[in-house]
Amino acid sequence: MKLLIKAPAKINLTLDVLHKREDGYHEVEMVMTTVDLSDRIELSDIRENEIQVVSQNRFVPDDQRNLAYQAAHLVKNRYGIQRGVSIGIDKMIPVAAGLAGGSSDAAATLRGLNRMWDLGLSIDELAELGAEIGSDVSFCVYGGTALAKGRGEKITHLPAPPNCWVILAKPSVGVSTADVYRNLDLTRIQHPNTKGMIEALEQSSYEGICKYTGNVLESVTLKTNPEVLQIKEQMERFGADAVLMSGSGPTVFGLVQYESRLQRIYNGLRGFCDQVFVVRMLGDRFTC
Numbered sequence: 370m371k372l373l374i375k376a377p378a379k380i381n382l383t384l385d386v387l388h389k390r391e392d393g394y395h396e397v398e399m400v401m402t403t404v405d406l407s408d409r410i411e412l413s414d415i416r417e418n419e420i421q422v423v424s425q426n427r428f429v430p431d432d433q434r435n436l437a438y439q440a441a442h443l444v445k446n447r448y449g450i451q452r453g454v455s456i457g458i459d460k461m462i463p464v465a466a467g468l469a470g471g472s473s474d475a476a477a478t479l480r481g482l483n484r485m486w487d488l489g490l491s492i493d494e495l496a497e498l499g500a501e502i503g504s505d506v507s508f509c510v511y512g513g514t515a516l517a518k519g520r521g522e523k524i525t526h527l528p529a530p531p532n533c534w535v536i537l538a539k540p541s542v543g544v545s546t547a548d549v550y551r552n553l554d555l556t557r558i559q560h561p562n563t564k565g566m567i568e569a570l571e572q573s574s575y576e577g578i579c580k581y582t583g584n585v586l587e588s589v590t591l592k593t594n595p596e597v598l599q600i601k602e603q604m605e606r607f608g609a610d611a612v613l614m615s616g617s618g619p620t621v622f623g624l625v626q627y628e629s630r631l632q633r634i635y636n637g638l639r640g641f642c643d644q645v646f647v648v649r650m651l652g653d654r655f656t657c
C-alpha cells in the first residue's frame with residue numbers, strides 16, 4: 370500500500386510569550402494558520418519491520434532525528450504495530466525557517482499511518498500524540514486556523530482569514546528555535562493584541578487581521594540577523610498590507626489583498642532573497 374499526504378506550512382499571525390515555565394518551555398499564545406506551501410509525504414509498506422526515511426533534501430535527517438520518523442516510532446510503540454514503513458519526504462518547505470515543516474511532516478505521518486495501519490484514532494487523539502513529538506505538531510495535525518496555548522499544544526479552532534495572498538521570503542540565515550526562546554528578554558516584551566486578532570478573524574476583517582499581527586520573537590531574531598529586518602523593510606516599502614516574521618524566523622511573510630501589488634513586491638524581493646513564494650492561506654482544517 371502507498372499513501373500520499375500533504376503537509377502544509379504554517380505562519381504565526383500572532384505570537385506572544387506569557388512567561389517561562391518550570392519545565393523550561395515558554396507559555397505562549399499564538400494565532401496560526403496553514404498556507405498552501407506543502408511537503409509531500411509518501412508512506413509505503415515495506416517488508417522489514419522498521420522505519421525508513423527517504424529525502425533528497427540534504428538538510429533533512431534520515432534517521433531518528435527526523436520528526437516524521439519520531440511520529441512513526443511513537444505510533445508503532447504505543448500500538449504494538451509489527452509492520453514497517455518507508456516515509457518519503459518531498460521537501461518544498463524551507464528547513465529551519467519558522468514554518469513548521471518538520472512538525473507538519475510528523476503530523477502528516479500521524480494522519481497517514483492512522484489510515485494505513487487502521488488505528489481508528491480520532492483527529493483529537495492524533496493531536497495528543499503529536500504533542501509528544503513537538504510543540505507545533507498538534508496544530509499541524511489539524512491545520513486550518515487556531516489559537517495555540519500552553520507550549521503550543523492547546524488548540525482552539527478559529528475561523529479562516531478572508532482570502533488574501535501571502536508572500537513568504539526566506540533569507541539564507543539559519544535560526545535555532547531553542548536559542549531564540551533562550552535569548553528572549555521577558556521584561557521588555559511588547560505583547561501583541563491576541564484578542565484583537567481573534568475578533569478580527571471572527572468578523573472576517575482583513576484590515577483587523579493586518580492591524581493585529583505581532584510576534585514577540587522578532588525582538589530576538591531581528592537583532593541578531595539584520596537581513597531579516599532588511600527583508601521586512603523591503604516588503605513594507607513595496608506595499609504589503611502587513612509584514613511579520615513567522616515563528617522564530619527567519620522567514621518573513623507579507624499579506625497582500627490585491628494581485629496588482631503582488632508582482633511588484635515579488636520582483637523587489639527576488640533581488641536579494643533566494644527563496645520567495647507566493648501562496649494562499651488554506652481555509653480548511655483536516656478532519657482525519
Ligand SMILES: C[C@@](CO)(OP(=O)(O)O)[C@H](O)COP(=O)(O)OP(=O)(O)OC[C@H]1O[C@@H](n2ccc(N)nc2=O)[C@H](O)[C@@H]1O
Nearest residue numbers: 393394395467468469503504505520546547550616617618
Ligand atoms: C516558535 C514556534 C512558533 O510556532 O515555531 P517555529 O519557529 O519553530 O516554527 C514554536 O513555538 C516552536 O515549536 P517547535 O519547533 O515544535 O518547538 P519544540 O521542538 O517543542 O521545542 C524546541 C525548543 O524551543 C523552546 N520552546 C519551544 C516551545 C515553547 N512553547 N517554549 C520553548 O521554550 C524549547 O527550548 C525547546 O527545546
Ligand SMILES: Nc1ncnc2c1ncn2[C@@H]1O[C@H](COP(=O)(O)OP(=O)(O)O)[C@@H](O)[C@H]1O
Nearest residue numbers: 434435436464465466467468469470471472474
Ligand atoms: N521532516 C523534517 N523536515 C525538516 N527538518 C526536520 C525534519 N525532521 C527533523 N528536522 C530537523 O528539525 C529542525 C527544524 O526544522 P523545521 O521544522 O523545518 O523548522 P522550524 O521549527 O523552524 O519551523 C531542522 O534543523 C532539522 O534538522
